[in-house]
Amino acid sequence: MTFGMAHDVLRPTDSSRADRVTYVELFFDLVFVLALTQVSAYLFENQTLLGGFEGLILVCALWWAWVSTTWVTNWLDPVKLPVRGAVIVLGFVALVMSVSIVEAFGDRAWAFAVAYVVLQVGRTGFIVWATARHDRRVARDFALVLAWTVAGGALWIVGAVLPPGWQLPLWTAALGLELLGTILGYPVPGRGRVVLESWDLSGPHIAERTSLFVLIALGEGLLVTGFAVVEKESSASSIASLVTAFVVAAAAWWIYFDHGERVGAEAIEASDEPARLARTAYTWVHVPIIAGIVLMSVGDKEVLSHPDERSVAATIIIVGAPLLFLAGTALFRRTLEGRWSRAQVLGLVALAVLAGAASVLPFLDALGLSIATAILLVGVAAGETVERVRRGRRAGG
Numbered sequence: 362m363t364f365g366m367a368h369d370v371l372r373p374t375d376s377s378r379a380d381r382v383t384y385v386e387l388f389f390d391l392v393f394v395l396a397l398t399q400v401s402a403y404l405f406e407n408q409t410l411l412g413g414f415e416g417l418i419l420v421c422a423l424w425w426a427w428v429s430t431t432w433v434t435n436w437l438d439p440v441k442l443p444v445r446g447a448v449i450v451l452g453f454v455a456l457v458m459s460v461s462i463v464e465a466f467g468d469r470a471w472a473f474a475v476a477y478v479v480l481q482v483g484r485t486g487f488i489v490w491a492t493a494r495h496d497r498r499v500a501r502d503f504a505l506v507l508a509w510t511v512a513g514g515a516l517w518i519v520g521a522v523l524p525p526g527w528q529l530p531l532w533t534a535a536l537g538l539e540l541l542g543t544i545l546g547y548p549v550p551g552r553g554r555v556v557l558e559s560w561d562l563s564g565p566h567i568a569e570r571t572s573l574f575v576l577i578a579l580g581e582g583l584l585v586t587g588f589a590v591v592e593k594e595s596s597a598s599s600i601a602s603l604v605t606a607f608v609v610a611a612a613a614w615w616i617y618f619d620h621g622e623r624v625g626a627e628a629i630e631a632s633d634e635p636a637r638l639a640r641t642a643y644t645w646v647h648v649p650i651i652a653g654i655v656l657m658s659v660g661d662k663e664v665l666s667h668p669d670e671r672s673v674a675a676t677i678i679i680v681g682a683p684l685l686f687l688a689g690t691a692l693f694r695r696t697l698e699g700r701w702s703r704a705q706v707l708g709l710v711a712l713a714v715l716a717g718a719a720s721v722l723p724f725l726d727a728l729g730l731s732i733a734t735a736i737l738l739v740g741v742a743a744g745e746t747v748e749r750v751r752r753g754r755r756a757g758g
Contacts, residue, residue, distance in 0.1 A: 365493030365500070370441040372563070380565040382573065383439040385448045389430065390577055392455040396423050397581040399462035401658045406463075408674045415466050415529065420652050421536050426455060426480050428644050431570045433488050435562050436499060447487050454480045470528060474521035478514035485510050502547075502555045509542040509549075543640060560636035564629025571625075571643045575617055578651055579610050582658035589665045598668040598728055605731045606661040609683070612738035613654065616690055616705070619745055628697040642696045646689060653686030660731065668728040671719075679730045680716040683738055684709065704744025711737050 400423065404416040430451060437444045458476035461469040485507045492500040513535045520531030546554035586606040593599050625642060632638045660679040667675070691705040715733055719725045725733065 364490070365495075366443065366491045367494065368441070368443065369495045370437050370444050370491050371495055371499075372436060372438040374561075380563045380569075382566060382569050383434075385439045385445045386431075386434055386570065387573070389448050389452045389455070390427075390573060392452050392459055393423065393427055393574070394577055394581055394584070396455065396459035396462060397578055397655055397658075398585055399459055400655055401581070401585050401662070403463050403465075404656065404659045405662050408678070417652065418529070418532055418536065419462055419465060420655055421648060422477055422532075423458075424648055424651055425536070425539060426458070426477060427574060428571070428647070429481065430484055431567065432562075432644075433484055434570075435566055436496075437488060437491055443491070447484070451480055451484055454483070466525075466528060470521040474517040474532075478517050481510050482507070482514055498559065501552075502560075505547040505549050505552060505555055506542070508552075509538065509547045513538045513542075543644065557636040557640065558634055562629070562636055562639060564635060564639070565626040567629065567639050567643055568623075568625035571647060572618065575647075575650065575654070576614075578654040579614055582654060582661060583607070583610055585658040586661040586665070589662050593665060599665060601728060602661065602665045602668060602731065605664070605728075605735045608735040609657060609661070609731075609738055612735065612742045613657070613683075613686060615742035616687070616738070616745055617650070619742070619749060624694075624697050638696070642693060646692045646696055648689070649685045650689035650693065653682050653684070653689060656682035656685060664727045664731045668726065670727045671725070675727045676716055676719045676730065679727060680712055680719070680734060683734050684712045684716075687712065687738075687741065702745060702748065704741050704748055707744070708737055708741035711740075 400416060400419050403419065404412065407413075407415065430448075434444070434448065439445055439448055454476050458473055458480065461473035461476065464470070465473040485503055489500050489503045489507055492503070516531045516535035516538065520528045520535065523531070546556065548554035583606070586603065590599060590603050628642075629635045629639050656678060660682050663670070663675055663678055687705050687708050691702055691709065694700065694702045694705065712734065715725075715730070715737065719730055
């Protein structure tokens with residue numbers, strides 16, 4: 362019996378469905394609202410260097426699981442029933458992974474690891490099976506990806522079942538192996554490697570999918586902040602914290618969405634190596650963008666809980682979050698447009714100065730720092746818009 366799905370479920374390249382984001386993909390994304398809130402909760406409860414590194418591992422794992430699924434649905438058509446069913450099943454697996462996050466470095470390490478591995482291996486195996494009869498090049502490339510994914514999966518499982526001291530090193534190695542695979546092209550002895558130059562993909566689909574995830578991450582921050590405000594008695598500091606959190610979220614939205622999605626789609630469509638550009642801009646560069654947004658929600662909750670606090674941890678969270686976000690968006694613009702955004706670079710410098718000033722200026726407690734970062738982000742957003750208008754670019758949404 363010939364291996365592979367008999368029915369062709371590849372995305373059509375000659376119709377409007379080639380670039381369309383489908384509703385089942387959005388349904389899959391809903392699970393990650395819970396996932397991001399759980400990561401925020403974990404980071405809020407573990408404000409140490411170790412907790413921060415563990416949180417980074419969780420953010421990277423969630424992002425890798427999500428973005429890898431997005432790449433698969435760039436080839437496969439979610440309108441087709443087999444693909445739709447697979448995406449829904451993957452959504453359930455992601456849900457299991459999400460509810461395990463808070464205890465991922467504790468009692469539910471095995472649940473998180475098994476769910477992550479099932480999602481990664483299952484999804485990659487599915488695209489190999491779905492394309493084996495209809496696009497041998499895609500099937501062969503993802504078979505190479507599958508070999509590396511299985512090897513990384515073994516590290517996740519072993520790390521979860523060995524004593525706790527092994528977990529973080531092995532999970533870090535597993536993520537490093539997956540990253541190395543993308544850099545080297547997933548080489549397998551005797552089978553060659555993936556050649557990204559041969560990949561054809563939909564720039565608008567990748568750009569819109571990633572933009573929607575950024576929007577979900579911003580929404581998660583507002584959700585976490587809203588719940589924290591509901592649980593507190595009304596006061597001047599809580600009202601100021603709520604207003605500041607919204608201003609920060611709105612400024613971050615403006616900085617990313619003013620023309621980022623449209624520029625991304627255009628750059629990928631115009632590139633001689635669209636897959637390589639998409640991998641850099643959307644798989645790699647978006648990690649600090651998402652991590653920064655997640656950390657923003659942690660900072661908002663910190664300000665609501667301890668508005669008068671003055672500590673190194675509070676400064677790192679409150680100022681470090683927009684620093685990460687702006688570093689990511691600046692690299693994003695550089696990757697797509699070949700230039701640095703002046704407003705974002707100046708914003709990074711101003712945030713670094715603010716972090717240094719926090720230790721000497723008495724009024725820069727947690728709430729004061731939050732207000733200052735909000736003002737700086739609004740300034741960056743305004744500067745971005747001025748730059749765009751002067752260059753004759755239209756807004757992207």
